[in-house]
Amino acid sequence: MRVVLAEDLFLLRDGLVRMLEAFGFEIAAAVESGPELTEALAELRPDVAVVDVRLPPTFSDEGLQCALQARRERPGLPVLVLSQHVEQLYASELLADGNGGVGYLLKDRVFDAEQFIDGVRRVAAGGTAMDPQVIQQLLTRRERDRPMAALTPREKEVMELMAQGRSNAAIAERLVVTERAIAKHTANIFQKLQLPPAEDSNRRVLAVLAYLDHGSSS
């Protein structure tokens, strides 16, 4: 799997390259600025891009803007955005086009290499990888909404993991229950939130995220 990596700090870039290579990824390019990233994304057509939000030359949210622009030109281009801080605002912007293949994680998540690589793979496969902090913030805000209040604590737990982008199998493993139990919880969640049922697990995740982000089922 070919990766384009954009990170301006040498130490982090080097570390990420090593980690990705160790897990069998092929580094198509490791760049350090916004313009270089745009060029690499257009020319190398990678399977997934791992991008730092803040990049030279402006040191504003250059990386995020490049990623959003590239996704406008190539809808669904898998992009995993990394940052020292996570903001719901940015998460909403990444999710706005409704196409999967987005990730938004704190840089700290690279500490747990397996989890992190799992996130990269999910994004590359068209799924999502949202930082638990983003999901936590979204859940807190929606807590008082009536449909949300109807969820059992277990269902909330499942929903939280689901919103992070995890598959039913992964959730089942995490909560030490069977996949069938999770499927049942998922069905209940969709019914209580009045979300249209979706067979595809990526679609399900996006529906839950859209619900959390906008607070309505329509």
Add this chain to the structure above:
Amino acid sequence: MDGSTGVRGGMLAAARGFWLGLVAMTAGIVLGSLLLISLALVPAAGIGLLTTPYAVLALRAYANKRRELNAAWAGIPVGSAYHRLPTEPGLSGHFKRFLTLVRDPSTWRDLLWVHADGTAGAVLAVIPLGMIAQGIFGVLLPWLWDPLTSGGTGDTHWYLFVPVDSFPTAVIAAGLGVLLIAAGPLLARPLMGVHGRLTHTLLKPPPKDALTRRVSELYETRHDAVGSSAAELRRIERDLHDGAQARLVAMGMSLGTIEALIESDPATAKKLISQARENSAEALTELRDLVRGIHPPVLAERGLGDAVRALALRMPLTVETDVRLPDRFEEPVESAAYFAVSEVLTNAAKHSGADRVWLDVHYERDALRIAITDSGRGGADPAGGTGITGVERRLGPFDGVLAVSSPPGGPTMVTMEIPCRPVRP
């Protein structure tokens, strides 16, 4: 300015002018003379020392009343800048008050004003009603000319520039009178304006006083700014020292132990590795919180507009944002505005009991204008909390102002204004 228009408004202004004239003349004679006499009596065994403060204060009370009237009737507010009086009781306090009053330039300006106002000002003020009275007299001349001039045989009566000595000349005078009656109310309001400006010129605080006040304001805000930035640095130092720094030390130690144990006791070494990883994650979290408190990343990346939007999203209650900002602003302004909004929102979430907040941020007439309204119970006391004082201190260096309206029962509305200019990013 009075709301009524036309003839009624003119008549009202004329009547007010007349009243002002009478009052001004009386005050000029009574208050003006009292103060002059009192001052003249200072060498006479110090009698003036005792009386002068009373005379000055009476004059000030009158001047303040006239300032109010000037705003109400002529639409021109007049400021005052009297020096603060020592409140010490007893004779020595009295003497100190005397000295302060005599040294205050406003005292001498008041004295000049009360005399000018009692003469020139009074004449100016009574002109409109005088014109109307003179006009009425003119209109009556066709009936009065005969007795006045003994049937044209006695002295000629001059009405303005018309020699009235016969019925036709009296009719001309009557025509003039009608014109005067009409002109009086028409002129009354402009003249009231002129009178108001005259009062303003004579009674406003001398420019040096405004400057003095500005200097003390600047001194205070600078003092606050330096003080709070020092306190801020101190807090950052402490947070780093107790937080990230300590965690890195712990990590270093763990790594040292791991190095020693890795072959002899791999199980313990593994445990220590996961501990070190936890420590580094904690250190990062602490640093992230610290950074947010120094300069929030979204503010650096996106500017004030998106930073307050992101802030609103992070609040535990619903915040409806209406942010319309054309450009970026100087970083210190953006930062002050951001933290001010953050503080007010946090207060609303904590204390107001509100479930909804409206945040409005826009740029208009050379100032950043922010309004935050909550649906809470109100009754917030701006003097009570340290939060609001902190916000005022943040805004002070930019000449920003803050107003809180919080009637019991709500809603609480906080408005802020920061004069500034946009800059291109």
